Amino acid sequence: MPAISLENTITIAMSVRDRHASAAWYADMLGFELIFHADEAGWSEVQTKTPGVTIGLGEAVEPAPGNCVPVFGTADLDAGRAQLEAAKVRFDGPTEVIDGMVKTATFYDPDGNALMLAQDLTGG
Structure with missing residues (x-):
């Protein structure tokens, strides 16, 4: 069976308590840039320093750290x-x-x- 076709992008998804605070933390501590906040979906994304690699922040009451x-x-x-x-x-x-x-x-x-x-x- 051949491998599936993938694009040159990776989103690393993490659960967090407060997406806005987490996005600000990633900007302040690591220099990442906010791509968007999708408040209606409880999702935010930040661009890492690596082209094509983003971090997705999913809001959860009880995040699952270390995932x-x-x-x-x-x-x-x-x-x-x-x-x-x-x-x-x-x-x-x-x-x-x-x-x-x-x-x-x-x-x-x-x-x-x-x-x-x-x-x-x-x-x-």
Whole structure:
């Protein structure tokens, strides 16, 4: 059976308590831009720094945190982590390093959704 035909877009859906507050958080903390709020549908989307990749925020009374872990590449993980920590963003322990491969750090948005920063250490 052949693979289905996909477009070059990805929406990472997350449940949140307050879409407007979450969209503002993603803009302030990660520099993402609001695409739209669909209040009648309880849905908002923000554009990430990666073309074709958006985050969809579905409003829920009791969000289901941790339902996915988007990983965002960064050239300087330590600087990014320091900036987020200065804004009181919670991280899940120390930065993990696999020598010659990758450096990662997991952090959380205000609704407890896990996100990750990753820095390529392969030199490629």
